[in-house]
Amino acid sequence: MRMRVLGTFLTAAAIAAAGTAVPAQAAEGNVIGAGAPGTIPGRYIVTMKAPGGLSAQSAGSRKAYSARMSAKQARQLAARSDVALVEQDRIVHAETTTYKNPVWGLDRIDQKSATLSKTYTPSDDGSSVHAYVIDTGIRITHNEFGGRASYGFNFVNYTTTASDCEGHGTHVAGTIGGRTYGVAKSVQLVAVKVLDCDGEGELSDVIAGINWVTANAKKPAVANLSLGGSNSPSLNAALQKLINSGVTVAVAAGNENVNAAKESPANLAAAITVGATDAKDKRASFSNFGTVLDMFAPGVNVRSAFASSDTATASASGTSMASPHVAGAAALVLDAYPTWTAAQVRNYLVAQATTGKISGLKGSPNRLLFVPAPPAAVVIKTSGLTMTAGTAFASQLALASSRRGSWSLAEGTLPTGVTLSAAGVVSGTPTGPGTDTIKVRFTDYVPTAVTRSIAVTVNATSPVIKTAVLPDGAQGAYYYQQLAADRTGTWALSSGDLPDGLSLNTNGLITGVATTSGSSTFTVEFTDGWGKTARSELTIDIA
Structure with missing residues (x-):
């Protein structure tokens, strides 16, 4: 054996x-x-x-x-x-019925009303999420994916090249994350090939593919299985392990127009099981049904990418087309809440679903996938920054409410020596004083960008003359003494007189031969490079 x-x-x-x-x-x-x-x-x-x-x-x-x-x-x-x-x-098969012709699915899932608005405005783009397409592979060079699709593993031929020779996996991937037809338009797509060029595969290979994702998934992550067959404890156990590892899983309910309770993986409670609806919000005639379903999603005449070329598209019908809508929606949720568990994502999507719109349910839950509108744009609270030249500075730019995203400089220039990080920290040591206005930009995960003008003021502290006492001198002797300050600048005599024969240059050097004896008190002035001044009264005694 x-x-x-x-x-x-x-x-x-x-x-x-x-x-x-x-x-x-x-x-x-x-x-x-x-x-x-x-x-x-x-x-x-x-x-x-x-x-x-x-x-x-x-x-x-x-x-x-x-x-x-x-x-x-x-x-x-x-x-x-x-x-x-x-x-x-x-043998396990892909849950697809037909390929034909046009796109309404995205339009439907971002609104509660059945009247299509001819727009799709997702809550974000899914850019931080990896979506594992356990299917026939993906044509990763397709224009719809913009370099975001990659190979995981091919369990049909046991190679690392998981290309698509059937088209089903590419179509599914396009619905999850294609730039035109995708729900999550910036998600990272990974092909795990378990079905062959006829859209069929061995159950053992499907389980191997699931186990590979369990071991290799980059979190946050979702997985889609638009495939199925009769009840399989082995398949369900592998999929449960994947979900327990933190991967949210969407599965097709099946296309036999029967109760999905005896179908795997549709009957796995921890997965999000998806039935198909048409453009009139009616359960598709082929879609399986029953209480094991979590929700429905568009699954009739769904246009997406196809594998025949890098620009090919096709329309397809099946619960295979419905499930990736939900996988894409799960990616949007995880992009906003990357630490959520698979159960939290599932519960959120179930709670957000449009209710009471679907007909022909046959005991299924009356829930249609809904992708919430983007959250209201955040407000940048920080209006000004004040720092001191020559002193280390650090300050976090503030938002009126918490939101994940990144910061950048939209206009203007920060003081020399100061930078803005993507995390919104302004830091550094400014080299000189001055005032200016900059414009900062915050781009959230949706992505929605907001900007605000911020006044930046760099103050300069007054210089400090460090020389407090000058040494005595002798008549007829050479005198040499350097004045000191806390920074570079120029020196001058502000008032009074130096002893006869002595002079002060701009570098702060007192030199000369004293010609008379006596005590001389005078005031020196120091001016730094920013125009700030300091004065000090000094005395020289000549014996």
């Missing part, structure tokens, strides 16, 4: 050490999904119990394997005390 951890290969010796060998006459247990439509002969997913016999609620602590074995071996393995469950691997 050959086995591998999903995402990590094990040697035969390691498997034996783990105690997974199956006795020839072992008891037999139940294999989940055995022989069901779409199952893969000879392929099974085995979930081991965690040390200490943790319960099913601790699924995130257990190891899952993809294994090739006979049906009998699978039943024998399912009976082992150290095995939590054995599930037959199967």
Whole structure:
């Protein structure tokens, strides 16, 4: 029996050490999904119990394997005390029905009324969030993505190039974060390829892709799974672990027009399960339904990017198209509240949803995705800054209310030696006095930018003459003494007289040969480079 951890290969010796060998006459247990439509002969997913016999609620602590074995071996393995469950691997498919022609979905989700406003104004752009598209891959060079799309991993071919040969994943990515068709227009998109060129894939590969995101996601993060099939405890356990790790997950409800309660991953309570509506706010004829749904989103004739070229677009219908609307909305929420848990994001979107507008629900919640309008622009409170030349300065620019964003200088020039950081801290040591007016800009996460003019005043302190006493001199002897101040500047005699024969130059040097004896009292004046002056009365006695 050959086995591998999903995402990590094990040697035969390691498997034996783990105690997974199956006795020839072992008891037999139940294999989940055995022989069901779409199952893969000879392929099974085995979930081991965690040390200490943790319960099913601790699924995130257990190891899952993809294994090739006979049906009998699978039943024998399912009976082992150290095995939590054995599930037959199967084909998983993308939840799409048709590709056709035009964009109304964005217009619908930013307003409560069914009358479209022909505008879309999102609450922000999602720039700080990574969105993991677990699908057929992404054409990352598409113009819609502007360099924001990248490859994660390809679990179909086990390579690092997760390109899209079907189109589904690119379309989904475009709805999450395309610059024209996307909900979160600056989100970072990551392709995790688990479905092939026919939009189908093995359940074990889907689980491997989910586990890869759990291990590698850059937070804050969302993930979208526009795929599904019949109930799978293994798939749901992997997805629960991803959600527990802090990633918000949106999933398609499915396109069979049945109750989604028996569909995975649609029936996972911790995920945001999304049904599809049309432009008349009616549940799409194909959309699955039921109480496991959290909300609906546009899913009929949704235009987005397509994989056939870097400029290609297509319109598609399916819950596959509805789910990425919600994934994009979750990215907007996380951009504003990056520390929120997946449950907080889900609860917020559920609470914000438009209610009472959808028809044909069949027991589903009457909630339609709503992306709130941007918050009101913040007000910059700081109106002026006062600092002192030659003295270190630091001050935080202030807003009237808290908002995440960055600061920049919009107009004018700060005093020499002073800078403005993106965090809004004005700091440095100004080199000289003066007054000026600058304009600062604060750009929040929406992004909305506000500016304000700020008066900047740099005061100069008066200089200090450090010389307090001058030494005595002798008649006929050479006299030499340097006056001192706390900065550079020029010196002059303000009043009185120096002893006969002595003089003061502009550098503050008193020199000469005294020709007469006696005491002389005089006042010197020091002027610094900013025009500030100081005076000091001094005396020289000549013996």
